Amino acid sequence: MPDQLLFAIEVTLNGLMAGVLYALVALGFVLIFKASGIFNYAQGVMALFAALTLVGIMEGQVPFSHLINAIFGTDVHHFAWEVPALLAILLTMTVMVALAWLVNTLIFRHLVGQEPIILFMATIGLAYFLEGFGDIMWGSDIKTLDVGLPQGLNESIDEFTFNLFGYGFFIDNLDIVATIIAAILVAALVAFSQYTKQGRALRAVADDHQAALSVGISLSFIWVLVWSIAGFVALVAGIMWGAKSGVQFSLSLIALKALPVLMLGGFTSIPGAIVGGLIIGVGEKLFEFLVGPLVGGATENWFAYVLALIFLVFRPQGLFGEKIIERV
């Protein structure tokens, strides 16, 4: 096979893997949007916050140490212990549930029935708040996150493809793990929403708030539940992205990348989030590979948005979304 084609295939494979990570973030969006009609811009920052908290707990950092030092002139930074990864993940999950409860009680309960765009802006405010809060709590320096996931070149694939085509594909172990975890996560979410009592209640709320209320489903419980699940998805995404590129501010920008994914896949569809993520992942990598050199590179910054923009003009509800019907 010609080299160019082999490169293209390798790029496509890597794009698929990157797409899985986009899809992970997009999943969190879809969950909240379906259940409460809130388009949660803060999802990316939640991933950042979760990753920061995880690192902080694992390394035994003192929360708010900068603030404490500034006020009292002390010099505290670390407790004398380190927490094993699994326990730290559980603790972080507790923090995320607490966060979900707080967000629901303090913000979104007061905004019930507002226009979607107001809710959207409120989540932008929440994103800003969380960003500052996370940095104050754990410090803003770039941290490395190591929960023991395998990383680096996958040698068996490299060897296998080398024997087959005479050219070894470079595929990161971490991406493979991420793909597997994403698959498990989606399966678990689908199973949860199809077969458990809470899952059914969640779908009922997504269908019709009033009807759900009248059959005795507690709305506030469901919302806290949904935000907790979104927090969990954010934690998983935060671990993956954090292990890939370090825990830093740019992590929160992946939320912006997840938006075009949702546009493509449709806001209300879990499979849509996955397919959209894959399309965007492959599309931007291939575009950068084929067209990028001609126009100066770094097309990844905007390709996804422009693709979504063009796509929206022809099919506003996305690939799998429900048709938007407007009544006066």
Add this chain to the structure above:
Amino acid sequence: MLYREAGDFKTSYKDDAQTFPIKFDRYRYYAVLLVGLAVVPFVINDYWVNAIFLPFLIYSIAAIGLNILVGYCGQVSLGTGGFMAVGAYGCYKLMTAFPEVNILFHVIAAGGITAIVGVLFGLPSLRIKGFYLAVATLAAQFFLVWLFNRVPWFYNYSASGQISAPERTLLGVNITGPNTEAWASYLFCLVLVFFCAWVARNLTRGSVGRRWMAIRDMDIAAEIIGVNPLTAKLSAFAVSSFFVGISGALFFSVYLGAVEVGEAFGIQKSFLVLFMIIIGGLGSIFGSFAGAAFMVLMPVLLKNTLVGTLGWPTDLAAHIEFMIVGGLIVTFLIAEPHGLAQLWRLTKEKLRLWPFPY
């Protein structure tokens, strides 16, 4: 006591429809203009101009522009930073291509260019709305910043990739460049702010503004009563981008002097201007000013108190600023969705009856 309609007799329709129907408001407005034009230029120094007045004035223009689009026409845009970049680069190209032309025309022409670009990116608004549109405008934001970063023609093939404003004068006085006097750049911006606010106020009072508001309140109903969504939405995009472009041009040429596009006009700038109009008040020209003043003053005050007085590290102050901004956005959306402008309106209502409310 002074704030009354009573005794202020309107004898013509023109009087009745004026912008400030209450005498006190009118005089207050003239007083503000007088202080701004005739007192402030003589007492300010470089620090005040660069830290407070210039950013306030320039962001006010941007906020007015965005408020027309978001507050009056209901089309949420996250592309303000990108459009400001169009204004800045348009101004730069014009300044270097036609050095003998007056800087004022460059700035206005840069606004015109931005208006055209804005209409182009506003086209999808005919098909999509709400946060779908918000995401579509993100495409404008990222694409435009990338364009100015990657295509060397826009920055005249300079080695650093930055653009810097050459020295230009107006009536023999330096407006841009390193030798500019504080009062000159202040007055230049103030005049443009006055012009923009005046145009915006009168547009929104007239039939164009009513069409925008009809689209905002319910676009299908607006269409039924005879508002053409095509012209209404696109004109909102054009006017809004015109103002945003002017503010971008000023931001680059008068305020900063040299910019790097990703830093000066990134997505953060879009959010900053959006926050200004949320805090200031959606659908209010006064709100645009109030929001701009608030968002410019708050970081300065915070920095002075936390870093200057208490001696805390700067990054801590920056994080606290994030928290306060985020918290305020949410608080305003919950408690007072119409922002500072609504508080101002309530105060005026109270003042009309004060001191005998019954």
